[in-house]
Amino acid sequence: MEPKVVRRQARGERRMAELQDAAAAVFAEVGYEAATTNAIAARAGVSPGTLYQFYGNKEAIAQALADRYLEQLRSAHGALTPELAHLPLDELIDRMAGPMVAVNVANPGFKALFGRSDMPEQLAAPTRAVHAAVFGRIDAVLAARRPDLPAADRARTAQVTMRLFGGLIPMIVSAEEGERPALVQELKKVLRGYLGPIVG
Amino acid sequence: MEPKVVRRQARGERRMAELQDAAAAVFAEVGYEAATTNAIAARAGVSPGTLYQFYGNKEAIAQALADRYLEQLRSAHGALTPELAHLPLDELIDRMAGPMVAVNVANPGFKALFGRSDMPEQLAAPTRAVHAAVFGRIDAVLAARRPDLPAADRARTAQVTMRLFGGLIPMIVSAEEGERPALVQELKKVLRGYLGPIVG
DNA sequence: ATAAAATGCGAGCGATCGCTCGTGTTGCAA
DNA sequence: TTGCAACACGAGCGATCGCTCGCATTTTAT
Numbered sequence: 001m002e003p004k005v006v007r008r009q010a011r012g013e014r015r016m017a018e019l020q021d022a023a024a025a026v027f028a029e030v031g032y033e034a035a036t037t038n039a040i041a042a043r044a045g046v047s048p049g050t051l052y053q054f055y056g057n058k059e060a061i062a063q064a065l066a067d068r069y070l071e072q073l074r075s076a077h078g079a080l081t082p083e084l085a086h087l088p089l090d091e092l093i094d095r096m097a098g099p100m101v102a103v104n105v106a107n108p109g110f111k112a113l114f115g116r117s118d119m120p121e122q123l124a125a126p127t128r129a130v131h132a133a134v135f136g137r138i139d140a141v142l143a144a145r146r147p148d149l150p151a152a153d154r155a156r157t158a159q160v161t162m163r164l165f166g167g168l169i170p171m172i173v174s175a176e177e178g179e180r181p182a183l184v185q186e187l188k189k190v191l192r193g194y195l196g197p198i199v200g
Numbered sequence: 201m202e203p204k205v206v207r208r209q210a211r212g213e214r215r216m217a218e219l220q221d222a223a224a225a226v227f228a229e230v231g232y233e234a235a236t237t238n239a240i241a242a243r244a245g246v247s248p249g250t251l252y253q254f255y256g257n258k259e260a261i262a263q264a265l266a267d268r269y270l271e272q273l274r275s276a277h278g279a280l281t282p283e284l285a286h287l288p289l290d291e292l293i294d295r296m297a298g299p300m301v302a303v304n305v306a307n308p309g310f311k312a313l314f315g316r317s318d319m320p321e322q323l324a325a326p327t328r329a330v331h332a333a334v335f336g337r338i339d340a341v342l343a344a345r346r347p348d349l350p351a352a353d354r355a356r357t358a359q360v361t362m363r364l365f366g367g368l369i370p371m372i373v374s375a376e377e378g379e380r381p382a383l384v385q386e387l388k389k390v391l392r393g394y395l396g397p398i399v400g
Numbered sequence: 401a402t403a404a405a406a407t408g409c410g411a412g413c414g415a416t417c418g419c420t421c422g423t424g425t426t427g428c429a430a
Numbered sequence: 431t432t433g434c435a436a437c438a439c440g441a442g443c444g445a446t447c448g449c450t451c452g453c454a455t456t457t458t459a460t
Contacts, residue, residue: 009406009457033233034320037448047409052449054407120234159371160386167367171359186360193393209427209436237418247439252419254437 016054018044020068023061028109032062032123059122062113066126069103069110070133076103077137085144089200092141093191097165101184104169111170135162145199157198164190216254218244220268223261228309232262232323259322262313266326269303269310270333276303277337285344289400292341293391297365301384304369311370335362345399357398364390 008016022044026035037058041051055061076099084095104111114127138158142149149157168187175183208216222244226235237258241251255261276299284295304311314327338358342349349357368387375383 163367167363194390
């Protein structure tokens with residue numbers, strides 16, 4: 001129907017970034033459902049109408065945040081390619097857990113948005129995208145280290161590993177800053193204890 | 201002010217149980233926020249007015265479910281007292297994980313309600329009650345096995361253990377029934393790998 | 401300079417939802 | 431049987447929220 005191409009001006013790009021920042025903050029504070037679009041607009045210092053100038057609906061804002069999240073994950077992980085997969089387990093865990101924790105600490109709103117299992121149907125798509133990306137990375141590393149492992153077992157291990165991150169990272173993010181290093185250590189203990197017998 | 205004592209009839213008690221069942225089902229399907237009180241009443245086959253005859257507001261229904269959950273946890277764990285704490289680790293894990301999984305599989309709505317970290321303020325109280333109860337059990341077992349462990353370390357270990365359950369149980373609950381035993385095995389691997397070096 | 405497009409505003413519409421209230425029905429006690 | 435309390439109904443109130451729309455202002459293109 002309508003490609004609806006809009007030639008953005010520099011001001012528009014800035015506004016969109018401001019709106020994303022505001023949305024991330026409000027989502028982090030009250031969660032997706034309780035966050036009102038008017039509150040997001042107010043936090044960004046604009047009117048509701050301006051928000052809808054750039055984002056067609058509330059879900060589109062979440063989608064934009066999901067994209068930003070994926071981008072940060074990618075750049076944080078850098079080149080997490082098969083060559084890294086053959087490092088000693090301890091170091092591999094450091095390389096995976098470190099960036100994962102850093103990205104989540106820097107974006108306290110994301111887990112509140114995408115870490116839940118009972119989310120509204122409208123958010124399922126961006127959520128699946130984030131999960132699929134992380135799952136793919138873990139699965140690839142497992143495949144490189146244990147090519148003999150049946151795909152079903154590997155998938156199950158990757159799924160469990162994701163859930164371990166999903167369970168422990170919110171705890172780390174919400175902890176006092178001073179307590180965080182100890183909790184990150186616990187996360188690594190968990191990963192080492194679980195993955196050691198499998199890919200150690 | 202008003203003690204507001206109401207002499208319940210047998211029919212009323214039955215209605216309250218039906219409403220709790222209906223609420224558990226609706227909460228499990230769409231989550232707490234998206235669950236409407238009218239939908240809960242309809243699911244129970246009664247009018248909205250009847251629901252509010254027994255529960256003052258939406259939160260009171262969640263509170264009743266939290267109470268029921270605690271009750272089931274207590275009876276499922278049976279006598280999980282310090283004497284059990286000195287069993288071999290594998291068996292101890294079986295005794296803790298088994299009932300925990302069973303209760304959650306039998307009540308698929310509870311984790312959807314009380315397992316989230318970003319819940320509305322009104323639900324914080326019942327959530328804390330459930331968490332405190334589980335935390336207390338785990339902490340007591342750890343204290344019995346490792347009396348020398350500093351309280352801070354013990355608390356951190358108990359907290360992490362809770363998060364491991366919190367991360368893996370939703371996966372187990374939502375899995376196909378045939379896949380569940382394998383996932384429960386993974387849960388036990390995780391617990392063994394993490395707790396082994398600490399209280400093995 | 402002028403038109404067109406992009407940006408910005410904010411009152412308020414339409415829909416939803418938690419909850420109420422007036423009224424009618426059923427159960428129990430005396 | 432009679433009277434009161436518990437139970438039940440369901441239309442709809444009041445508040446909230448996502449989103450719209452008419453209009454004003456700023457930027458860009460010509």
